[in-house]
Amino acid sequence: MTASIATNQTILVVGGGIAGMTAALEAAECGKQVILVEKSPTLGGRTSMLYRYFPKMCFPTCGLEINLRRLRGNPNVRVMTMTEVAAVSGSRGDYNVTLKVKPRYVNENCTACGDCGKAVSAEVPNVANYGLNKIKAAYLPHAMAYPQRFVIDPSIVGTPEGEAAKAACKFGAVDLGMQEETIEIKAGSVVWATGWRPYDANKIQPYGYDRYANVITSLEFERLCDPQGPTGGKVLRPSDGKEAKNIAFIQCAGSRDENHLRHCSRICCMATLKQTQYVREAAGEDAKSTVYYIDIRVIDRLEDFYQNVQKDPNVSFVKSKVARIALNEANNSPILHGVDTEGYHRYATEHDLVVLAVGMEPEVVGVKLPEDIVLDSSNFIEGSKSGGMFGAGSAASPLDVNRSVQSATAAAMRSVQVIHKTASTEAA
Amino acid sequence: MTTAMTTANANEAAVAKYKNNFLKEVEATVEEGHWVKMCMQCGVCAGSCPFGPHWEHSPQKIFMMIRAGKREEVLKSDAMWMCTSCYNCMVRCPRQLPITHIMHGLANYSYRLGLSPKGQPNQAIAKLFWDSALKYGRVNELKFSLAMYFRDGFVQGVKNALAMQGVGLGLVKAGRLNPMEIISGHTCKDTSGIHKMIAKAREIEDRRRGLA
């Protein structure tokens, strides 16, 4: 199918996280036509899966709400969810893009009333909670999902469960006959805001993420602390459901390591400092956090945050990269082994729960990108040879929300320039 | 062939040449020594070493001591001699320093300067092994083992040999140890060629390291 929804004056933004939404909105507010494609069923990206975000400890719903309001009020942006870029050819000012749209099995009649979900009993892993719990196979991705439209998981299509969902919908929104579609569009410039994914903790063998229930990732920890998460905001040990009071954070888990990710992921020190404050919030005065680190890397005004955490008597810091984790078989508590750099003391310290501050890896690792794209040595997107494609947000570099937004605004600006140039050459 | 300096002279010459910059000295004279400055003091090697609790200076500490100019302490340390070449540290080092090789390089350098700890058992074994390889072009395992057993005198040697009897017999059965080696002991085809080759290699190496 060829859609005439775009011309070479259109800016294509790939990825609907905070960076993609920002780039799309900034360009659209300059009067440009924008197509924003997102592979998951909702906009928001990984920010919406955080409990709170530094430096101000706001809830992600807040920032998301502002952007969604801008989006609803702007006819220049066309949002396509469940859509991925399959191929890009051409060059600056004149790209041909193939998009693949996966079936949602729910059309725009959906009011998000939830009747289909009630009618279904099958469950699938809940992606919004990093698979820590399950969700009905007819679901709204999360409370702030945009569009506010249910999704039917493909696993129940063609089963009585699927039919039950269809029968339950009063608005005729469930359409089990939907097929994957391929759409060809044109674009003058492309912004890649495809974001990041957590480094696979299983690969860090000495830490035993694959073997020990009470070794979890920082992303899973965000979900445990969130009242909307699988434990209702309680920090419970996966092994026995007991409250964790003595929590270790291991920095640079997979980052700054030539055997894993060679870059510093930049946000994980701040993320851990933030998470020590979740611990205090969840378990009060008798909860202890211990941060094992090589160096704490926080920059400019975030230093304040660090200094405040340093003053917290319930948080202690050990300058050491943990060498390995063993298990106390009696209570399933992880025992951290290593040597500290301030005095070279050997330690073997037991904790209730260990949080690995895993690194950020570009989400596009393993994805076939257009040949024109220029990547750095860690596969972050630097730009493109002909200057028509740009990286934005954490697809371009490991960045926090604030800096992702800055980077996205810069990318939007450059895209607008490309479109202007294209328009003026065509007019001449 | 240039005759090598006496060890005492070599040590003095190195001190004079590199003044107080021990890091520079290590970079120039120790195998893989140029990697030392890449260490970020994370501690993974120290915590990964199976011998860790039994020696005073972990690789992490040694590398910091080198940078801090603790020349005597480093070169006289027994740490490098304790390394069993398990490579645990090396495969885990986030900076990919060839730690095991640096440790051996340091051991060798300290030995050449005559600073290595006297009577350190691993050093003695290494020397026996090397001497055997040098002399015959291959290691005569029987003579090597016996030399080790009898290092501390005849009585202790017999005791050692008896204690290791089972292992020895196992090796004989498996064809790994030939009792006849004690009489003849086979060598390689051209031992004098090997001697020349090694002498030349040593000459080149010594020149490079400023030990010639």
Ligand SMILES: Cc1cc2nc3c(=O)[nH]c(=O)nc-3n(C[C@H](O)[C@H](O)[C@H](O)COP(=O)(O)OP(=O)(O)OC[C@H]3O[C@@H](n4cnc5c(N)ncnc54)[C@H](O)[C@@H]3O)c2cc1C
């Ligand atoms: C443990 C942890 C805690 C954090 N806490 C904070 C914090 O408190 N404060 C803070 O400022 N930052 C925090 N961060 C960083 C924050 O998560 C990122 O800055 C933010 O997610 C970057 O947004 P983004 O839009 O660049 O990427 P993402 O949020 O990853 O969004 C990318 C989007 O692109 C989509 N996508 C990917 N590939 C494709 C494709 N091929 N086609 C179409 N769509 C695609 C994805 O589905 C996703 O929706 C934290 C990070 C971690 C790891």
Ligand code: SF4
């Ligand atoms: S931000 Fe901190 S934890 Fe993350 S990689 Fe850099 S130094 Fe390590």
Ligand code: SF4
């Ligand atoms: S593991 Fe590597 S970087 Fe870390 S202290 Fe040891 S040598 Fe240095």
